[in-house]
Amino acid sequence: MDYKKEAKSLKTECIAIRRDIHRHPELGFQEFQTAGIIREYLKSIPLDEVKECSGTGTIGILHGSKPGPTVMIRADIDALPILEQSGEPFSSETPGVMHACGHDGHTAMLLCEAKILAAHRGEIPGTIAFVFQPNEEDAGAQIMIDDGAMEMAGHPEVAFGLHLKHNYPFGTIAMCPGPMMASSYYFKVTIHGKGGHGGYPHLCINPIVAAAHVIENLESFRAFENSVFEPTVISVGMIHAGEKNIVIPNDIELEGSIRCLHRNHEHIHRRFCEVVEQTCSLYRCTCDIELKCGNSLVYNDPALEKLAEEAAVETVGGKNLLTENIAVMGGDDMAEFMNDRPGIYFFVGMGDPSKGTDCPNHNDHFRLNEDSLAIGMEMTMRLVLKYMEQQAAQK
Template identity: 35%
Template sequence: MNAPDLAPIVAIRRDIHAHPELCFEEVRTADVIARTLEGWGIEVHRGLGRTGVVGTIRGSAPGGSNRAIGLRADMDALPMTEHNTFAHASRIPGRMHACGHDGHVAMLLAAAQELAAHRERFSGTVHCIFQPAEEGGGGAREMMKDGLFERFPMDAIFGMHNWPGLAAGDFAICSGPIMASSNEFLIRITGKGSHAALPHNGIDPVPVACQMVQAFQTIVTRNKKPIDAAVISVTMIHAGEATNVVPDSCEIQGTVRTFTLEVLDLIERRMDEIARHTAAAFGASVVFEFQRNYPPTINHRTEAEFARAVMREVAGAEHVHEFEPTMGAEDFSFFLQAQAGAYFMIGNGDGTHREHGHGLGPCNLHNPTYDFNDQLIPKGAAFWVRLAERWLAQPAA
């Protein structure tokens, strides 16, 4: 994209950054996106996943391809306070675009503008998907419940996220697992309270909890295969109100992350068994709750390698890297369970792009001093356009 085309998109990005909205509350953001798409003559559909927007662009090149591709950008913010003071900093206390979803929207809007202006270059259909509630709300799943893939059939779907620390404009991708599943557990242990000087009169739930926490790690080291990745993190233990009282209950909470559902099944089953039998051994009772939030994000090999080839066309082979899978999670995983596709990263740089007035912290995701690098918009948009045109140019599905 040329510089004259970029300025309005940057203005939209910064306007969205200044007016962040949390999951399923993206009404203003959706309005901005829909109005912008309609202004370019793009067919707009609203209300999928409550606040989601889909812009459909049909090519006019000879050939009449029946192929279709989905390009996805998330658009929700985080419930955190921004420390930046530059002009486009958040104007809503306790809300911030600290993960770059404003930039993801901008890159996809820029691509949509280019595709709509040059429909003669491709045959087939591009669905630009602006998804709500990635940050914990499962907006991808909700869009699917509202018939995303039935109403907008597509051969593949692709998603892109900015990645701080990776050189600005470079790309990174891998086949197979790229992000982990995200799951939470809560364990309530009930014993019998007593005076701390007379512990034999009660059943202390605290040592029960300690035994469980230690035993959970043996699932990772002794139950699963060593080559299978998994993390069990106990992040909260709550018990007691006074130093001279043995409490009658204790609560344990934490997270589990895996790259496969098979390992996740194993961990949930073994945690439940350990919790129940450990409590029984001490004469206590227990309630074990396990909540599966997002499944692992697993790229389809054919689509991932296709995207990698397009990245090399756009950025050059030396600027395309193998992504090391991360234990972070992403609800694009729901899309990839139902539809072929791939998820990948574009480098956000080292933070030196930030203007005067940025906070003193690093430009990392979910950090109060983060800001998206607007220099990525033309590169990200160019990739989206090239990917769509190359995908649609393939033989009929």
């Protein structure tokens, strides 16, 4: 199979699908029209099975003609609550909702990959599950998994995913072995003191004072207690307390996130709780701590990374494969699919200042470089088939 030729042959179709989805963006778990487009397309190919999961999620199954492993490829399908200002002729027709993260491109690529691979099923050893995931922007992957997505997908041995990226030049592919995108946990700390008259602080317990020390101690803990080779970020993003300047409130709430670009996050979380609890206790306060997972660590399996780098070199050439300083403190819930199985996640560069496709995602001027779609398709198909052929040969 000539991957480059096949990807190019569907480029126009891929762009048309992407623009259709771009015109009709939908927020997380409301992707009804998008799911309709996906399901209709997969059935028309036709794939062997098209299953629905978690409302707007879809899993398409393609059985190759030869025996081999089961693999999954994931695309996210949701848009963001942003009023589009890109100026594209196919801009969002839903005011206040925009595909500003490129998930329209991810979805279109995976649909076209399914069509190409289905036409070559005679050459495919094993089964491919095409997983279309809702609500990436707010942890939709775990909900799909909890709803049985991996059973529906035939318990894939490996998981592959990608993201189109503005900050890498068009024509490049970027990835690294090991930690690639940080885990992200969200906290809400409620500190309880004793409210009263602002003129008599000694008769009160001011939770605002405790909160100020909590914030300082968290930063000291982060900076001095952890190796710089295990990057960790603790950010407080919200504080709420008080109603009046002459009244000491009973409580204060702090909310924020803890991000770890390493596998030692449980230790960080434990120490976070200790630092908060003991600081509150020093200032005679009590506290409640809620910590919930936003997304896990995206970790590229080192053995699979070798195969992926081979695929990338064949797709874009060695000098366009970027592997240094790739890891980021941002996250992607693709990680949840990679928690129980090895996987690979890579970036497809689309930055081109002359086209405005170097604008960051989640921005109202975000533009997708449609020439990157054929590269993403080619790379994914090469990687998937390389893995399947390797595994089939070993069995």
